[in-house]
Amino acid sequence: MTTLTTWRQSLPKRRVHSRSGLRLAAAVVAAAIGFAPFSLFTASATAQPRGPVLPLNVPSVLVFPFAADAANAPASVAPSLDAALVERLNNVGAYKVTRYTKFLAQVQRAIEDRILSDEDAAGPFDSAAKANTVAQQVDTDDYLIGTIDTLTIDPTNKHVTVEVSAELHNVATGSTIQALACTGTAVPQTSDESADDVTSDAVADAAGKLASALNVNHPTGGGLVAVRRPHRNTVEYVLAAILTGVLAYAIGHNSTHNSGSGNSSVNTSIGGSTTVSGVPGIPSPPAAP
8 A cells, every 4th residue: 555655656747737828818818808999989089180289278269351442452362361361370270260251150040049130240340349249159269350451563573562451359358459460472483474373472471471470479478388199099009019928928938838748649668667758757556466
């Protein structure tokens, strides 16, 4: 009996292959699957449309159509100035800009409720009092009105000069925040360039100067703080890197434990004990007494 017990104790311990690596990988995969919807949600929530980085506490401004006081100004000059000014203000991002049209939802609602008349909404908006009445119905902090004062075209060299003036008012108080006057100029770039094209360049120059003046003299003093937008794919990249690293570790860790165990089924007998390739020899049991 003692001999049999001794033989049993001499048997090699069964090698237990570690499964910790695979279990860890499985846990990470499960966590990734559970976290994926959240990461997609956060990515879509943080995604922003392309454009300028918006500052904090940006005031909103409603830009009314400029009135063409210049008798010789073509009908297209004022709308061109409006469009160019709105575009430049949007590019800088110092204001949240809305270009006025009577078809704005707030204006149409005010007309339906008889707060505004069709004449009130139609323009021209050459007086602050009329513009303020309409601006109060639109969700805006300030409003801008202006006029094209003069348009001069030199017939000899086609040089064009446009003089514009504008006023920025606060909706709540009706007070004037800024009064501006700018001059836009342009010369033909080629000998065959038309006067209309040169006029468009002069209008764009005036709009750029007007927008720059509004931004430089911003009510906050130019102290705008930019909002940093997070990259929408950051979460996915980090998660993929962690998952890849853990899977690589788990595979390598499991392979290390499996090495030496072998898959051979060839049995040999050495010195009275049976061995399998890669497995220590098993002593033969003692002979029966």
